[in-house]
Amino acid sequence: MEFKTILSNTDIAYDPKNPGTKVLIGRLGDHLIGIDDNRHLMTVAGSRAGKSVGLISNLMFYRGSVLVTDPKGELANLTAATREKLGQKIYVLDPFKKGEAALAKYQASYNPMDILDLESESILEDAAQIAEALVVSSPDQKDPHWDESARNFIEGVILYVATADKHGHERNLITVRRLLASALVPGEPAGDERTSKKRGAKSELYELMLRSAQELDADEGTAPIAHALRAAALDFFEKGESEIAGVLSTVNRHTKFLDYPAFRRVLQDSSFDLGELKRDPAGVSIYLCFPATRAELSKRWMRLFVNQLLDAMEREKAKPPCWRRPETEPVLQVVPK
Template sequence: MLIANTFSAAGRGTAALELPPSLEGSGLLVGWSMEHERGKAPMGFSFGDPEATPAMGFVDPILMDGEGHLLTIAPTGAGKGVGCIVPALLRYMGSAIVLDPKGENASITARWRRSNGQQVVVLDPMGLTGQESGTLNPLDLIDPAAATGVDDAAALVTALLPNSLDDGKNTFWVSRARQLLLALILHAVTDLPPNERTLTKVRQLASRLAADPDGVSRSFAASRHPEVRMIQGNLQISARETLGGIVAFAQEGVDFLRGPQLQAAVERTSFDLGAVVRGDPLTIYLVLP
């Protein structure tokens, strides 16, 4: 069911143009055609059922059939949300991960998707939507015993310390900081008790490293993970003349966890991560301003 709305009638006579009360057939709703004459549908798209969308009176929905990627580009305020994202979330009943910086999409569509059989998780640590926030521990995504364990941890490190930090002058420090964070994360998921395998603990270990490098170095050397032991040798953690700079850059990657709200948001995972892989009816809204 679509919310009724009225458009300008420019180009289609004097009658008011309205959204149809419903859409027939399948396909992902990506927009509306305002052309006076129905032309050839763009490649990869189709118009809705002509009986439901007559030439006069209703605007024609443009639907995307089949699998594929879709990129919508428009300036701020052009209607990407109300014209594309919200209608898609109200119509498409498959699983979805929604990047929702302002929380608007969750506020409008979460209840609808939940009422239609979706498990809905709103990751909203700052409380923008007023809904109960789910939680996600990124370290739960890393299995140190898996063949991809090191690569998965390295991908998280790159997200925490993005390439934008390297301005050409900091290449050495960023590279070493990434190695250090990789060792800290792998050490956490391999050697620490399950309740301490969190990014908050990684941040604490990074801070401890500045005060007690020898202690952390010994922990790395005794790690059950070979990558941690190798990084311990490469970084020469006990070399204090370079350690300060490495730790400072590494801490930049986890310093966003200063407040209790964000710490609580990454403490544990409140939903089944396997549901994402299996394609279960699950919608995750990432409300991260």
């Protein structure tokens, strides 16, 4: 095919003033080239080959919603204000405050536990998804028992915090971490006297979880939550001392990052609803910023956020906002390596 014929093909022509749902991939001579394709795209090139230029250009013009994992914070620094001018809402989650001062007005936070609704039919699955994201198993682990037991206990405490009235204003992972860290602090027995005597002295968290399960049992609609809560408490606290110590050590390893002020800042409450990415006709831009030197510390936070985003995109029934084609999925996930 002749060069002129290629350039005259409107299917690959890219107009930055009206890009539609096309992704800019480069240029031929003075002509910008873009493709309209809902499949995954990946750019592979050596250092300083211009990969970031391609990302920045698309963030300057793409009208749909975007999720940007931004290890250096440079994409947010360079494109957030431009995307705001496109009419989008901008949310920058920057736990380590690596962004420039101009990003201060976009600083946001997101509480993953906001999704846990007592009236939701999927509350058990949603709590399990959060716990699964927190417990990152090693590929060479020899015994999955410790991670599985830790995940089960974390899930139970998440359910307790999400449903107990006393945590109404602090339903977040910071509260979950605080309770997990004090899991063996003694407390007053709950329930009837006979059961309490048979069980003997247990921790305050154990009694709180069982008391909450009793209250949930009173309503047929919340009885399954009560069962899961009680099962998680019994599974952990009825183990032998050495096994409890082993499971608790694993729990602490997977939730340690929740002690750091950086993550507490971006997990305490929510500045937005993930469903906005699909509902808002003007689009929403979310930047997840963290330095490369903190990538290991950030992996659970990243995993949790991306898991919930994908889940929200599947749940959201509203038609996605777009520039021209309503049948095209608009949420662009930008993952620089």
